[in-house]
Amino acid sequence: MTSATLNRKSRIPIFIGLCILAASILYPVFFLAIAAFRPRLDYLRDPLGFPHEWTFANILAVWNGYGAGAAFLRSLLVVSTALVIVLVFAILAGYALAKFNPPFAKVITGSFVSVMLVPGQVLILPIYLMLSAVGLVGSYASVILLYVATSLPFAVFFLSLSFRSLGDELLDAARVDGAGFFRTLVQIVIPMAKPSIATLAVLQFLGMWNELLYALILLPDDSKRLLTPALSMIGEKLVNNQPLVSAGLLIAASVPLLLLSLTSKYVVEGISIGSSK
């Protein structure tokens, strides 16, 4: 590392520089987090200052009155369901591709890789027509299906890479002992690959939780709206009521922020691996 060649004195400006850049990221977040707990009048009197009064009223108003609470729960349900399906399918496919040399493996891998970069705008129109032909538009199933389909190429690719790095000795030993495909997978492969599966789960959860386009178009009904479209509508309607908008932002950002703080080690490294490939 270059640190060996740096003396103590020159480390101070670097530290200060990093602090300034970090503050540029943190300050807007803090500003909004604090605004979420201020009464509107208190905010308007001195937007940049420190609050004189604290209140939970904004959070409650957005959660109950503007439907963010229901949307939050719907998003949680939809995303968790899709995540479970993605993980099951991707673990099966990733394991098979990594360790079994199945027929047509090249064609299958190639097709997964080739659709990884397809933007949602290309898919949304044909998907909408297909799903409306079978009457699925407006159902949770349609969004879950889309989330599963668009997450799978990366998920399979990611897991087949990490399963490949598992040693063959244990797997072979299990086979000799008569363990079949599923027993080997459940009792040996999954426990051994837990860190990468956890990383993938967090990445995919974040991706689906934050998604806008499919949620917007496939669930247009007020009674089924997911969190991101609901938040964009709150931002539209209440644009001049900063405390309420901030409360909505805090509700939407709470889950990703919580996940990041709990799993930052996996996620920060996982994303760097995922995208540099």
Add this chain to the structure above:
Amino acid sequence: MSTIGSSLETAEAADNAAPAVAGTPRAAWRRRERWYGFLAIMPAFLVVVGFMMYPILYALYISFTKTDGVDFEWVGLGNYFNILADPLVHEVFVNNLKFLISVPLVIFFSIIVSVLLFEKIRGWKAFRFIFFLPNVLSIVVVGVMFKSIFGYYGAVNGVVAAFGGERIRFFTDGDLAIWVIVIALVWAGFGYQSLLILSGLTAIDPSVFEAAALDGAGWWRRLFSITLPNIRRELGFVFIINVLYTFSSLFGFVFVMTAGGPGYDTTTIDYLVYLKAFGSSNLGPGAALAVLLFLFIGILTVAQNRLFRVQEND
């Protein structure tokens, strides 16, 4: 038994070339396992074929037709000619070019952050966490955040008003609105990309730095003659993904912050695809625009791969 790993790779060859072994139970068992593997892939593969590959082909088909989604009338390349001649598409493409200003900004800040983080200063892990933070937030969250911060009663106008200035309506002027979106883009992007660049920095052989330091090269000299030249691959990668981003991923920001307005001043290509697909009775042109966007992204991606290979060789 330790040969199973490697023999799996050659199992296909073995199955065909060694009929003498094919009759034994071991070989039959192995062939059966390969088909188990095939079956295990099928759920994922079928979902991807049904909901990604088939729709892509379907979009291609729609782009050659005049359709309301029910009746399809073949028009050949007509939609493509219309799209390429459409003045609105030209205007929107120019908007996309304006958003490219975010690319050098993001790269500039990413380089600063990564070079500073590389010095492994006290608390660098906490810094890394902070710089990663915007990356887990939804574009909708970032968009609404900046929309409200730059709103009429937002923080920025709070500062303006505190200094006695007149509150600025950022979103009624196209160019100002683009700047606000660009600021949101840079804010959301530079931390994560500095981590990408950092991974390139850590791959540089430390002895090069030590040798240079012994030869009396100062920090700045080392930065320009060792550090930056060694991460040109990562810089190239970051450059391309940013360009891709300004053409394919602004939808969320535009939808949330300006809805493409005022007029079409902040409408981007990917937002126009959405407008054309869900705001008009003929779906063909929207599909044609989507296909063109996809082609453009594909070409950029291939170019990126080429670029990497060239640089890996030298």
